[in-house]
Amino acid sequence: MAASSTAAGLETEAAGRAPVAATVWHFLALAAIFVFSVFPFYWMVTTSLKSQADALANPPVWLFTPTLEHYAAALFTKEVGATLVNSLIVGTATTVLAVGLGTPAAYALARFEFRGKRDLWFWFISNRMVSPIVLAVPFFLVARSLSLIDTHLVLILLYLTFTLPIVVWICTDQFRGIPPELEEAALLDGASRFTVFRRISLPLAMPGIAVSAIFAFIFSWNELLFALVLTRSQARTAPVAATSFMSGYELPWGEIMATGTLIVLPMIVFALIVSGRLVQGLTMGAVK
C-alpha cells in the first residue's frame, strides 16, 4: 500500500516535472504515425469520390466536390459486384470448411499426447511460410486435369492451405485454456470423446473459433495470386477484378479506387474486431 502510494506520488511528481516540450514532441510523433498509417488509405477513398477531372488534376487537388458515380459505375457496368459475391462465396466456404476440419484437429493437439505430435504441429505452422507461387505452379496443372479451372471449388480447396493452419493454431490455444476437469466429469459419466468435444469444448471455445474464422476470411478475401492463376471469368474474385482495370491508356482511376475501397473497407472492420489478436494471427501465435 505504502509503496504504491509513494510510487504514484513520485509518478505525479515526475509528470509534473516532465517538460511541456517532451509532451509536445510525443504528440507530434503520435500524429505523424497516425498520418503515416492513414494517408494512403485516405488518398484511395478520396480519389474514389473525385470526378475523373479532379482525380487526374495536376497537381493533385485536396479539396473537391465528392461524387458516388464511380461506385455506381464499378458495381453495375464493370460488374465488380459479381466478383465481390465470388469473393464472399469463396471466403465463406473456405472458412466454414477450415473451421469444420480444423477445430477437431486443434482439440486433439490440445488434449492428446501422441507420437509425432510435435512434427504434426510444426507442419501446420510451416504452411505460414510457404510461398503461394510454389503451390500455384503445380496446382494449376492439377486443377486443369480435373477441369476445375475457373470454379469456386478450386479456390475454396486451395485456400485451405492457409485458412486451416490459422484455425488450428488459434483454436489449439483456445482449447488449452479450457479446464480439462469439465470434460473429465462428462467422460466419467460415460460420454464419448466426440460428444464431449461437441457438447462441452466446442461451445466454450467459441470466442477463439470466431477469431480464427475472421482471420481465415480476411486471408482468403485478400488473396490474389491463386485467384489470378486459377480463375478466368466465372469465379473471378474482387482483387483480380480490381487489378484487371490496369490496362489501356486512359485508366478509370475513380472506378479503380472505388473498387479498392469496396474490397478493403470490410476487411478493416473485421481487422478492428480482432485487433487485440492481430499479432497472434499474423505471427501464427509466436508473439502474443
Add this chain to the structure above:
Amino acid sequence: MATTVDPLPAEGPTEDPMGAAGPRPGRMRLSPAVWFLAPAVLALAAVGIYPLGVAVVNSLHRYNLARPNAPTPFVGLDNYVAVLSDPSFWGAVGRTFAFLALVLPAELALGVLFALALHRPGLGLMRALTRVALVIPIATTYAVVGLIGRLIFNRQFGVANQALSWVGLPPVDWLGDPTLAFVAIAIMDVWQWTPFCALILLAGLTMVPRETEEAARLETTSAWSIFRHLQLPYLLPGITAILILRTADVLKLFDAVFVMTRGGPGTATELISIYVQRVAFRVFDQGLASAQAVILLVITIVLSRLYIKFVYREV
C-alpha cells in the same frame, strides 16, 4: 495417416517420457486422436503436399505448356542445372534480398520508434487512436496496396511528385525508372508492414515489469539508457520473429508488386515470386518453374525450421 503416428527418430526419445508420464497408456489415447486429426491432415495433405509432389515430378521432366502435344521426357536434374546456372534466376534472387535489405532495417527502426511512442505514458486518447490507425495498413488487401502505389507514384498526378514539388524538387517518373520503381515498391512495403512490426514490438515493451520501468525512470533521464538496458532485452524475441517472418514474407511477396509494376520496368522489380510466375505462366515452362518452386520451397523449409527453433520455446 502415417505422418501422425511415425515419430522422427531424433524426436522420439523426448516424447516418450511425456507419454509414459500421462495417466493413461499412449495406445488408448492414440485412437481418438487419429479420428480428430484425420480430416484436417488428409485435407491439408491433399492441397498442401500432393501439389508439391507434382512439382517435384514436373521439375524432373521437360514440360512446356506452350507445346501441349510435345513429349515430356524425364530429364533428371537438367532443370535444376538450368535454373542454377541462369543469371536471370540469380538476378531475381539478388533483387529479392536487396529488397529485404532495404525494407527490413526501415521497418524495424520505424517499428521500434512507433512502439516506443505508443508505449510512452500520457496522451491516452491520442495513443489509442494511433493504435487503431495501425490496423489500416495491416488489413489492406495486398493487391490494393499495389493500386494505391500506382496512384500515389503516378508520374503526372501522383501525390508523391506533389510532395517533391513542395520541397522544390522536380517531378520524377517513379514507376518508369528502374531505381525509383524499386524505391517505390519498398516504400509501399514499409507502409504496409511497419505497423505489424510496431505491434509485435509494442507487445514486447508491455512485458517490461511496470515497477522496474518506473524505478529506472527515476534512476536516469536518459531514454536511450532505459531502452538499451531495460527494454531491448524484452524486444529481442519479437525482433527475431520479425527477421524470420519478414524474410519469408518477402520471398512470398507477389500481389502488391505485381499490381504496381508487373516486375518492371524491364526486370527492375522482378522479385523471386514474380519471376517464377512469369516463367510458369508467361513462358509456360512448367519444368523450369517447378524446379524454381522446389528451390524456393527448400529455402522456406529452412526458414520455418529456424523460426520454430528460435521463436517457439515451448510446445
